[in-house]
Amino acid sequence: MxxxxxxxxxxxxxxxxxxxxxxxxxxxxxxxxxxxxxxxxxxxxxxxxxxxxxxxxxxxxxxxxNPPKKVSTALTGLTGKTELSEFDTINKTLNKEGYCPFGTKINAELISKIYNYALKANTLTAPLYAKKTVYDPNNLVSEIYRFEQNDLVNNTDIQQLIMDPVLINIARNYLGCEPIFDFPAMWWSTTFLKEASGEAAQLYHFDLDRIKWLKIFVYLNDVTLENGPHRLIKGSHLPGAKPQALLDRGYVRIPDEDLVNHYAAENFVVVTGKAGSVFAEDTKCWHKGTPLISGHRLVLEFEYTSSMFGVNYPKFEIENASEEFKEFCANNNTYASNFKLKN
Ligand SMILES: [Fe+2]
Structure with a gap:
């Protein structure tokens, strides 16, 4: 006592x-x-x-x-038109469950352009992320191939997605303020390792770079149970929803068996989907990727935040901006505050 x-x-x-x-x-x-x-x-x-x-x-x-801009009409973006009532439903789902899959996909042409870019662009591989390598599916050297974030923001197709008004409004509603575009990430997951990889975030964890944030994920190829679907525990983002004994371990990765007893089976979500599928998640939820049985997975992820307090990342230097992107940044100072546009 x-x-x-x-x-x-x-x-x-x-x-x-x-x-x-x-x-x-x-x-x-x-x-x-x-x-x-x-x-x-x-x-x-x-x-x-x-x-x-x-x-x-x-x-x-x-x-x-930092009050949010008022949006009083439906918005049209790369996933199509979203009515105000749909934004409302998405936001309610996100608040309650920490996760919301979209009913519509990003158009196939843009997805295929980004996919083809990913087959040619430089990546960095685990464990050191030191040497630049182009992903070769026939000669695997790592379980994960990460693209450099600064390269991603210089890609004009990815710029289109960064400017997408529907995605921004989802972040705006969830955060309740004008969001800041925090960073993009894109990576190939492969079958290089047979067991769960900490490097490839294949053990349950929660993210905590910021005070509050929202992530939007885009699958760039078809993701089935075979090629590493994203997994999460619905509702575990809510304050008070994590077992204190696990939080007392600190900011660490947690084995499945420590979570299965705490949450109902129906809260364990496996996100499969065709190329172009999109979902939003508050990654305070316990989440992980699944080790791959076959094939590979290419994912693009954006993080939106209310404040940059947290991990210090350098600002993005953009040399290759479309005219539209330049104008967009000039008109959206808060959202674009991490972009340094050259020339
Ligand atoms: Fe994560």
Whole structure:
């Protein structure tokens, strides 16, 4: 009993200390635009100690000074036309479940252009991500081939998706503010390793680069049970929805067996889909990729956020911008604040 009370007191003390540290480092971030390692660690610790409640509280404070643009008509993007009522349904689903698949796909022409680009562009492979390699499906050297983010934002087809008004509005609604485009990611997953790879994020984990964010995923080839579908646990993004004992392990990857007893079987989602399928997810949900049995998987992912506090990434340098993208960035300062357009 005495140890229990002692531990509880220690917990309360640590939380208070971390809150103080976070407040100090967050105010330094507002001045400098850079997050200190101590500030980021305080965010991670507070997420775990409060089971996500701290992030929600901070996010609410943040968005008060960044109200969202009013959208009062249906919007048309690369997935087609989305009515206001559909935006509302998507947002309700995202809030409740942390995940929402789209009913429509991105047009096949754009998907095939990006897919063909991915067969020719440089990638970096695990474990060192040091040497540039073009993906060769007949000569695998890694379980994961990551594209360089700066290359992705210089691709005018990907720029089209970055500007997509439907995707932006989904992020706007979910975050309740004008979103910032945080980063793109794209990677091939392969059959190189036979077991689950930590590098390829094939063990359950939650992301925590930011205070609050939304990710949108696009499958660029058909994804079946064979070639590494994304998996997640619905509803596990909500404050208080993770087992505290697992959060007490810190920001680490968790074996399946530690999660299956805690969540109902129907909350474990496996996302298969044809090329062009899109889904949005708050990756505070436990999620992972599945080790591949055959074939390969090419995924494009965007992250949208309410604040850049968290992991420090360099701004993107864009030399190859379409005229439309240049104009878009000039008209959307907050959203495009991570892009440095050259010439
Ligand atoms: Fe992740």
């Amino acid at each position: 005495r140890t229990l009370i002692y531990n509880l007191r220690q917990r309360i003390k640590t939380k208070a200390k971390n809150k103080e540290l976070f407040a100090k480092e967050f105010s330094a971030f507002k001045q400098k635009g850079v997050t200190s390692p101590e500030g980021y660690k305080a965010l991670l610790d507070l997420y775990c100690a409060t089971n996500g409640k701290f992030n929600e509280k901070m996010h609410k404070e943040l968005i008060a000074s």
